[in-house]
Amino acid sequence: MADMDGKQDKLIARLFKDTLIIFLLSMFVSTIGYVIDGIITGSFLGTEAIAAFGLTMPYQRFVTIFPAVIVLGMQVLCSKALGRGDLREANEIFSLAMFAALSIAILLMGGTLLFPEQIADILDAEESLGAIRELTIDFIQAYAFGLPAIASVVLLPIMQLDNDRRRTVISAATFAICDIVGDLLNIFVLDGGLWGMGIATVVSHWIAAGVLLLHFLKPDSNFKFLPEAVSLRHFRQMILIGLPVILGRGTAVLRIAFFTRMSVVLAGEVGVAAYAVLENFSELLEIIPRAFGASTQMIGGILIGEQDRNSILRLMKLALKSSLIISLMMTAGVFLGAPLIADLYTKDPDTMTYQTTLEGLQLAIAFLPLCTVGIIFQYYYQACGRFRLVSGLTIAGNVGFIVPIALLLTAHFGLDGLWFAFPLSYATFLLTIFIITCRHCGRITFKLEDYLLLPEDFDVANDKQLNITVTSKAEVIGLSERTQSFCEASGIDKRRSMFAGICIEEMAGNIVDYGFDDDKNHFVDVRIIIKGEQVIIRMRDDCRPFDPKKQAEIHHPEDPVAHIGIRLCKKISTEFDYVNVLKLNNLIIKI
Numbered sequence: 172m173a174d175m176d177g178k179q180d181k182l183i184a185r186l187f188k189d190t191l192i193i194f195l196l197s198m199f200v201s202t203i204g205y206v207i208d209g210i211i212t213g214s215f216l217g218t219e220a221i222a223a224f225g226l227t228m229p230y231q232r233f234v235t236i237f238p239a240v241i242v243l244g245m246q247v248l249c250s251k252a253l254g255r256g257d258l259r260e261a262n263e264i265f266s267l268a269m270f271a272a273l274s275i276a277i278l279l280m281g282g283t284l285l286f287p288e289q290i291a292d293i294l295d296a297e298e299s300l301g302a303i304r305e306l307t308i309d310f311i312q313a314y315a316f317g318l319p320a321i322a323s324v325v326l327l328p329i330m331q332l333d334n335d336r337r338r339t340v341i342s343a344a345t346f347a348i349c350d351i352v353g354d355l356l357n358i359f360v361l362d363g364g365l366w367g368m369g370i371a372t373v374v375s376h377w378i379a380a381g382v383l384l385l386h387f388l389k390p391d392s393n394f395k396f397l398p399e400a401v402s403l404r405h406f407r408q409m410i411l412i413g414l415p416v417i418l419g420r421g422t423a424v425l426r427i428a429f430f431t432r433m434s435v436v437l438a439g440e441v442g443v444a445a446y447a448v449l450e451n452f453s454e455l456l457e458i459i460p461r462a463f464g465a466s467t468q469m470i471g472g473i474l475i476g477e478q479d480r481n482s483i484l485r486l487m488k489l490a491l492k493s494s495l496i497i498s499l500m501m502t503a504g505v506f507l508g509a510p511l512i513a514d515l516y517t518k519d520p521d522t523m524t525y526q527t528t529l530e531g532l533q534l535a536i537a538f539l540p541l542c543t544v545g546i547i548f549q550y551y552y553q554a555c556g557r558f559r560l561v562s563g564l565t566i567a568g569n570v571g572f573i574v575p576i577a578l579l580l581t582a583h584f585g586l587d588g589l590w591f592a593f594p595l596s597y598a599t600f601l602l603t604i605f606i607i608t609c610r611h612c613g614r615i616t617f618k619l620e621d622y623l624l625l626p627e628d629f630d631v632a633n634d635k636q637l638n639i640t641v642t643s644k645a646e647v648i649g650l651s652e653r654t655q656s657f658c659e660a661s662g663i664d665k666r667r668s669m670f671a672g673i674c675i676e677e678m679a680g681n682i683v684d685y686g687f688d689d690d691k692n693h694f695v696d697v698r699i700i701i702k703g704e705q706v707i708i709r710m711r712d713d714c715r716p717f718d719p720k721k722q723a724e725i726h727h728p729e730d731p732v733a734h735i736g737i738r739l740c741k742k743i744s745t746e747f748d749y750v751n752v753l754k755l756n757n758l759i760i761k762i
Contacts, residue, residue: 182640182696183485185713186753187466193336194462196343202454203347208368209451211354213516218444218524220365221516223306225431225447226294229424230311234283236420237275238324241268243416244409246328247472247554253332253752254476255759258393261332264405266397268325271406276322283315295432306365313369320373323380331469333394334716334754335386346379391716393751415553415561422569429574430589437586438527445527448516449535449590456536459501460543463494464550471554473752477709479698480630481638484620490547491619498543505536527586534590541597548604548622557624560607567603572596631700635661641695644683651676654699661701670743670762671699671706677740678710678719678758686714686756705745708760716751719758 213221245268252261283290287308296307330339353371357363363370386392427450434442467490474482505512509532517525545568552561573596580588580595608622609615616622630636637657641647651672658668679695687693696711719737741747746761 182694183470183482184489186470186755187486187489189336190331190470190753191462191466193331193339194465195458196340198343198458198462199455202458206451206455207347207351208354208372209448210515211358212365212368213444213448215358216365216368218440219303220306221447222440222443223296223303223310223365224368225443225450226296226303226307227310227314228447228450229294229427229431230290231314232420232424232427234279234314234318235321235324236417236424237279238272238322239420240410240413240416241272241275242325242328242413243553244268244411244413245325246469247412247556248405248409249328249332250469250472250554251476253750253757254473255748257748258750261393262395262397263402264409265329265394266401267403267405268409269396270398270401271409272322272325273319276318280315280318283311283318287312295428295435309364309366310369313366313373316370317373317376320376320380323376323383326380326383326386328469329394330383330386332752333386333392334751335389335392336754338383338386342379342382345382346375349375349378411558412553412556414558415549415565418562419565419569422566426569426573429570430577433577433581433589434586437581437589441523441527442586444524445531445586446589448513448528449531451516452512452532453535456501456505456539457542459494459498459539460546463490463543464546466490467547468550468554470753471551475554477698478630478700480623480625483623483625487547487551487619487623491544494543494547495540498540502536502539505539506533509533509536530587531590534587535593537594538597541594541601545597545600545604552624555624560624564600564603568596568600572599631702635701637697637699639697639699641679641683641697642693644680644687647676647680647683650679650697657699658701658706663701663704663706667706667762671708674708674740674744674760674762675699675710678737678760681719681737682710682712682714682717682756686712686717689715706762708758708762710756710758710760712756713754714756717756718749718751 209221209224212224245264248264249261252258252264290311291304291308294307294311296304298304327339330336330342350372353374354368357367357371361367387394387396430446430450431443434446436442438445467486470486471483474486509529512532513525513528516528549561549564549568552564573592576595576599577589577592580591582588584591604622608624611624612621637654639650639653641650653672654675655668655672658671659665663671675697679697682695693712693714698709698711700707719740740760744760744762746759748759750757
């Protein structure tokens with residue numbers, strides 16, 4: 172049993188690593204463009220420009236709220252549909268998400284272009300700020316033209332689910348390179364100021380969106396935009412799942428607006444410039460928790476669809492352990508390298524802006540490990556469908572904790588208290604999760620399984636499930652007998668127990684024979700569960716894509732002997748579904 176658990180741990184680790192790497196790379200190269208925008212603005216355009224850039228941050232966050240809501244709802248619903256083997260439903264959800272995201276983006280673009288001065292007023296870019304107000308208006312007007320392209324963020328999880336992970340990284344790299352080149356051209360050739368910085372970002376977003384859209388020209392793409400499938404059937408659930416994002420991004424806008432105002436009150440232009448640097452660079456730092464959270468959410472959604480409690484627990488252990496190690500290393504690196512980072516954003520290291528920025532980086536960086544753990548739990552609870560819990564945690568985390576903590580600390584420590592508020596608010600966030608879990612369990616607990624907050628009937632009992640991992644042809648031998656014995660011991664009649672054994676040995680043997688022939692290490696992960704009188708078999712492997720249903724239909728369909736094993740399994744099963752997701756073949760057989 173220990174050996175079997177070890178194999179399954181490796182399977183989860185392998186899948187998590189592959190997914191995490193893509194999320195990290197894509198988030199990093201896309202975020203680096205935004206960070207470099209801030210660095211170039213501060214270094215070449217001066218304090219007024221970086222202050223104006225800082226004032227636009229609530230706007231930049233606000234316009235991403237609606238695409239982010241749709242992305243989250245779509246990703247969770249698609250993952251669960253694929254976990255059930257329902258590709259048609261996944262396509263319906265994707266088509267609805269595309270239509271909704273693009274429609275909302277066009278409306279936001281029109282609103283921004285029609286009312287730029289009113290938006291500037293909302294952003295506190297008042298007339299008294301003079302040039303800073305004009306620079307703020309310039310940037311948001313330019314940025315508005317890129318909103319429909321920004322809506323292409325809906326496509327990012329589809330690239331992962333549809334086995335085109337590299338395209339996500341290529342698109343993000345394209346955006347970063349184009350943005351950096353555009354920024355440099357604007358500074359040294361065109362002299363377009365902050366308006367030119369916005370245009371460079373817009374052009375980069377459109378080019379990156381084009382790279383993603385090329386995916387759908389592939390003939391083997393599982394996901395297709397189906398206009399006829401666009402309906403409101405999934406819209407309510409999509410919005411409910413994404414509701415924490417509305418609350419999260421919305422309250423993040425309020426938090427940024429609050430911190431911007433506080434930094435102005437406490438230190439004027441220097442304070443808001445330092446806060447703009449901290450917020451800008453934090454985008455890069457937060458890649459770590461967001462990538463770990465997104466990977467946990469995507470894989471967790473599939474495992475939740477499969478109702479596999481043990482695998483979910485393995486996933487959470489891996490995510491928390493590895494993320495803490497990386498985030499602690501990043502924290503130490505930023506603390507020691509803070510002088511270099513501050514120097515990137517300021518023209519003169521002898522200025523008050525430099526010193527204030529340096530202090531902000533070193534005092535606030537302790538938030539990262541705490542934030543990482545909190546976001547992993549938050550993203551996991553979203554995948555579980557605990558919308559009220561996530562909504563409450565989101566509001567508390569963004570404004571409920573940090574605002575009173577900041578007000579209390581700044582009264583005693585001034586601007587330093589503003590920086591201290593970041594780690595203290597995340598510590599309070601984790602304490603809240605601890606209290607909620609203990610209350611849910613009725614006792615003080617530190618067991619990770621309790622923090623999953625899964626219902627008692629989420630998975631079948633351990634004696635009603637059998638998990639087997641096959642890594643060689645020799646391990647296939649005996650699968651039929653082992654499966655039949657398990658099914659009979661679980662109360663399944665002899666005839667259907669025999670059918671289950673035949674299906675598993677036939678399909679596992681077929682995978683090993685034709686999928687293990689490339690001299691690479693592969694696996695076949697088999698899970699058998701008994702639900703009432705039904706036997707459910709899930710087989711997963713990491714070999715090249717192979718749809719047994721399609722193969723039996725298109726190759727010699729008139730020959731009753733061709734693919735006889737697949738035909739037999741289809742005949743004796745009540746459901747026989749296949750889907751390829753996250754570069755894994757997934758076959759679900761119900762008997």
